[in-house]
Amino acid sequence: MSGVSKWETVECPPVGKEDGRLGGLAGRRWWSWYWLVAALCVAVAVALMAWSVVTSAEERGEAEAAFTAEDGALPDDLSVTAFDTRYPSIARLDGELLEAVQEATRDALEEGIVLHVTSGWRSEAYQRHLLDEAVREHGSREEARRLVSTPEESRHVTGEAVDIGPTDAADWVVRRGAAYGLCQVYANEMWHFELLAEPGGDCPEHLPDAAG
Numbered sequence: 199m200s201g202v203s204k205w206e207t208v209e210c211p212p213v214g215k216e217d218g219r220l221g222g223l224a225g226r227r228w229w230s231w232y233w234l235v236a237a238l239c240v241a242v243a244v245a246l247m248a249w250s251v252v253t254s255a256e257e258r259g260e261a262e263a264a265f266t267a268e269d270g271a272l273p274d275d276l277s278v279t280a281f282d283t284r285y286p287s288i289a290r291l292d293g294e295l296l297e298a299v300q301e302a303t304r305d306a307l308e309e310g311i312v313l314h315v316t317s318g319w320r321s322e323a324y325q326r327h328l329l330d331e332a333v334r335e336h337g338s339r340e341e342a343r344r345l346v347s348t349p350e351e352s353r354h355v356t357g358e359a360v361d362i363g364p365t366d367a368a369d370w371v372v373r374r375g376a377a378y379g380l381c382q383v384y385a386n387e388m389w390h391f392e393l394l395a396e397p398g399g400d401c402p403e404h405l406p407d408a409a410g
């Protein structure tokens with residue numbers, strides 16, 4: 199009992215002191231509230247951002263994982279050339295197109311440029327997935343269609359188109375591709391080529407985009 203009374207004796211004065219302190223802060227209280235609410239808002243915003251980044255990364259990961267090399271997916275590390283026929287994306291290209299790209303690849307290499315295939319043949323399902331993804335990314339089907347064709351229209355699905363990278367390699371094919379019959383098709387896709395000319399012939403005028 200003596201401990202309790204000692205506690206009361208010792209602690210009571212500070213409690214009274216605290217009341218006095220709070221009373222003294224009354225004039226500045228709105229400041230405290232302001233900062234408290236601001237800090238809470240920032241915390242909530244940061245938490246929401248982190249959550250959305252994590253969940254969208256997860257969704258993407260799951261969606262990508264569903265498509266394999268068998269669907270025409272290629273690693274995105276610029277490690278594939280037209281000679282890597284172990285990938286269906288390369289092996290299922292139209293024979294004439296593949297030969298043309300291989301020939302161009304040999305000649306470009308002599309000039310120190312490595313032509314990488316960033317995308318070749320794609321399954322219908324994979325093409326549909328890419329279009330759906332573009333719709334999500336660009337907000338509308340109309341905008342997405344300017345960059346990604348439907349499975350019904352895409353020449354990637356029929357094995358009649360290749361995408362070449364990186365930029366210096368695509369640029370080489372833009373300038374020299376006609377010698378192999380390789381033509382840039384769309385004005386807004388300097389990486390996408392189809393066999394649209396006789397070797398050494400003239401390529402047709404560019405279409406504005408994949409929708410046009």
Ligand SMILES: [Zn+2]
Binds near residue numbers: 391
């Ligand atoms: Zn393409």
